[in-house]
Amino acid sequence: MSNGLSGPAPDERPTPQGRRTPEGVRIDPEAEAQPEIRRTTLSALVKHEPGVLAEVSTLFSRRQFNIESLTVGPTTDPDRARITMVVEEPEPGVEQAKKQLAKLLPVVSVTELGEDSIERELALIKVDGERPDEVHAVAEVCDARTVDVGPRALTVEVTGTEPEVDRAIEAFERFGVREVVRTGTAALARGTNETANTTGEP
Amino acid sequence: MGTPPETEQTAEAAPEGVETGAQAVVEALRAAGVEYLFGVQGGAIMPVYDALYDADDLTHVTMAHEQGASHAADAYGIVSGDPGVCLATSGPGATNLVTGIADASMDSDPMVALTGQVPTAFVGNDAFQECDTTGVTDPITKANYFASDPDSVGDDVGTAVALAAAGRPGPTLVDLPKDVTAAETDRTPGEPTTPETYHVQERADEVAVEAAAHAFEAAERPVILSGGGVIKGDAHEELREFAFRTETPVVTTMPALGSFPEDHDLAMEMAGMHGTGYANMAITHCDLLLAVGCRFDDRLTGGIETFAPDAEVIHVDIDPAEISKNVHADYPLIGDAGTVLDQLDEAVEDAPDADEWRAQCREWKETYSMAYEIDEDAPLRPEFVVEALDEATGDDAIVTTGVGQHQMWAAQYWTYTEPRTWVSSHGLGTMGYGLPAAIGARLAADDDQDVICIEGDGSFLMTIQELAVAVRENLDITVAVLNNEYVGMVRQWQDAFFEGRHAASEYSWCPEFDKLAEAFGAAGFAAEDYDDVPDAIEGALAHDGPAVIDFRIDPGANVYPMVPSGGDNGRFALTEEQL
Ligand SMILES: Cc1ncc(C[n+]2csc(CCOP(=O)(O)OP(=O)(O)O)c2C)c(N)n1
Ligand SMILES: [Mg+2]
Numbered sequence: 069m070s071n072g073l074s075g076p077a078p079d080e081r082p083t084p085q086g087r088r089t090p091e092g093v094r095i096d097p098e099a100e101a102q103p104e105i106r107r108t109t110l111s112a113l114v115k116h117e118p119g120v121l122a123e124v125s126t127l128f129s130r131r132q133f134n135i136e137s138l139t140v141g142p143t144t145d146p147d148r149a150r151i152t153m154v155v156e157e158p159e160p161g162v163e164q165a166k167k168q169l170a171k172l173l174p175v176v177s178v179t180e181l182g183e184d185s186i187e188r189e190l191a192l193i194k195v196d197g198e199r200p201d202e203v204h205a206v207a208e209v210c211d212a213r214t215v216d217v218g219p220r221a222l223t224v225e226v227t228g229t230e231p232e233v234d235r236a237i238e239a240f241e242r243f244g245v246r247e248v249v250r251t252g253t254a255a256l257a258r259g260t261n262e263t264a265n266t267t268g269e270p
Numbered sequence: 271m272g273t274p275p276e277t278e279q280t281a282e283a284a285p286e287g288v289e290t291g292a293q294a295v296v297e298a299l300r301a302a303g304v305e306y307l308f309g310v311q312g313g314a315i316m317p318v319y320d321a322l323y324d325a326d327d328l329t330h331v332t333m334a335h336e337q338g339a340s341h342a343a344d345a346y347g348i349v350s351g352d353p354g355v356c357l358a359t360s361g362p363g364a365t366n367l368v369t370g371i372a373d374a375s376m377d378s379d380p381m382v383a384l385t386g387q388v389p390t391a392f393v394g395n396d397a398f399q400e401c402d403t404t405g406v407t408d409p410i411t412k413a414n415y416f417a418s419d420p421d422s423v424g425d426d427v428g429t430a431v432a433l434a435a436a437g438r439p440g441p442t443l444v445d446l447p448k449d450v451t452a453a454e455t456d457r458t459p460g461e462p463t464t465p466e467t468y469h470v471q472e473r474a475d476e477v478a479v480e481a482a483a484h485a486f487e488a489a490e491r492p493v494i495l496s497g498g499g500v501i502k503g504d505a506h507e508e509l510r511e512f513a514f515r516t517e518t519p520v521v522t523t524m525p526a527l528g529s530f531p532e533d534h535d536l537a538m539e540m541a542g543m544h545g546t547g548y549a550n551m552a553i554t555h556c557d558l559l560l561a562v563g564c565r566f567d568d569r570l571t572g573g574i575e576t577f578a579p580d581a582e583v584i585h586v587d588i589d590p591a592e593i594s595k596n597v598h599a600d601y602p603l604i605g606d607a608g609t610v611l612d613q614l615d616e617a618v619e620d621a622p623d624a625d626e627w628r629a630q631c632r633e634w635k636e637t638y639s640m641a642y643e644i645d646e647d648a649p650l651r652p653e654f655v656v657e658a659l660d661e662a663t664g665d666d667a668i669v670t671t672g673v674g675q676h677q678m679w680a681a682q683y684w685t686y687t688e689p690r691t692w693v694s695s696h697g698l699g700t701m702g703y704g705l706p707a708a709i710g711a712r713l714a715a716d717d718d719q720d721v722i723c724i725e726g727d728g729s730f731l732m733t734i735q736e737l738a739v740a741v742r743e744n745l746d747i748t749v750a751v752l753n754n755e756y757v758g759m760v761r762q763w764q765d766a767f768f769e770g771r772h773a774a775s776e777y778s779w780c781p782e783f784d785k786l787a788e789a790f791g792a793a794g795f796a797a798e799d800y801d802d803v804p805d806a807i808e809g810a811l812a813h814d815g816p817a818v819i820d821f822r823i824d825p826g827a828n829v830y831p832m833v834p835s836g837g838d839n840g841r842f843a844l845t846e847e848q849l
Contacts (some may be wrong), residue, residue, distance in 0.1 A: 073844040094598065
């Protein structure tokens, strides 16, 4: 079809030297860095009301944030619940996830927990019941507890960091694992550090 | 002019006290200063309508379709700055609002949707006309509320109105179960306030402002990128002052049209996919970009890799989540646009030494001029029609548009000089936006402001039924249809990227819009030749009430410049061969 405007064609125009990464960061030609993938734990103090969990999970799926686990539970304040999330994102994704989360109205505050935070996960592992003594022995080594004993199946409970739970499940595999359920990571800041700012001030 | 007479806010308008949840809703709207509502009746919302029946100080406009109600409310919000309110029943009423809510969300427009819902006891049972409205609208609202208690339903509505306009504006929704609005309550809602978890930072950190000011002073090729937030934050005066004092060229995003006068020497006009060549050259070659209230949408940036690749970025935004979302901000300044621009103005002592750069920008304005040639014997050029309409109307005329090529010509060839005069669907790109938006804009505008709706033949047909409303309410609106008998924008892409295969983009038959207008009770005009244009425009503008002009434009006309999606802004095409 016809028409158009006049002026120098694209190849006849000056072009700048620089470029940006797909994340929008200006590339320093001397130190061209790939964005680092960061795995971290976010803790959000939220209003304890219906729909909050749905809002948080919708946000994560809509914005394509990569979420490894999510746990939710009440706190000592009946009006507040705490959501703990493990996210894995190339920068600046983690920062974005924090800011988008903080923007949700039922979210009171968001904290990124440092490397030294206390993180625990619980798993229930159901194994075949043929060798109960050996299961008990492994349970002892893994700091697991047997919580159900039947003629055909035994269930043990293990608590620990995510890698510890991984290792425990691996250790029980030799007995034939029938089913596993894991809670996902729950976490608190260490010492007197506060996990969440309860005043709601950003 | 057909706008209803201004009702005075007399003390007697306030009732002695509310008796039902629905009256509490109405009282909350009144307390929030709402004057107009746009909606459609239906079962679940009937108690609210019944309460509105007695509210003489609130004007309700019955729209033909709920989508129309949502766009009218959206445009009302854009033009007035106060939240526009739309109303619908449950189920299909609510789902018909969804397009307009999503549109308002993408464009950060202040808007409130009130939806009827089945009685609380039926919720979850798949009752007649039940829809999980808060679920459906959760990702497209700033916040939404399910009103579960007649004693607090008024406060829910007040909060929704306050929140819609606060900070970065956006749509909010309150879902109103019929039993809650019908129930008795004597709780008069309190002052509308935002929730305690909602925080807005007005002033940027002083240290950050100092650092940004130094970077700005040191720039050799500075550009200001004015975004929609400048208009929403009423910061156009601060922006103009800063640009004039520092003599910095100004590029605007599409939503920011009117934030800076396009007839000024420093105006580089709109950048992005169909932005001017000079705006895209300026953005591509600048070494410092002061971006105010914009979210770096991909239609603006093109490929991120080539967006302002040499520039340090100062990003002023009221929403911290916009900082470094798409483009890394070297100097993030979180705060209200006007306040932060004032802070910057104070911190910047010496304007950058940029005479050469300004000369370069001026030269680009000539080299990549938007001028076009007219052949009187050839079919009508749409650019000419837009310019003729601009000339025939006042400086403060309001333009609303549909979505397609006509929208781009309206953005490019109309000279915008005032904020809140450009009303369009940017982020969502909703065909059919123009006419219902013109209705909302008309009611928000001053009586002496012209309201021109520039529509495409396809887009107009999506919401043309709202002409019935414009006629019934006797609203002075001129609809200019740039009729190319094509789904033109799609046809242009097919020619450029799909080997000219016109799949579902040709209309083998189009209604005669002038006659259709007459059937609705509006005035109809048609223009096929250059000679017809002045009379048609004059006749339509002179008509007191809605008028439609069917401009039979060149069906082959294309929009240039053009940066293909994900392309390099600096390599915009001026002709199809360059794509
Ligand atoms: C609701 C909706 N459906 C589809 C599209 C895709 N689309 C974008 S532009 C366009 C063509 C619009 O045709 P018309 O209104 O005649 O405008 P023109 O481009 O011809 O000026 C289409 C179908 C859209 N933006 N919105
Ligand atoms: Mg068309």
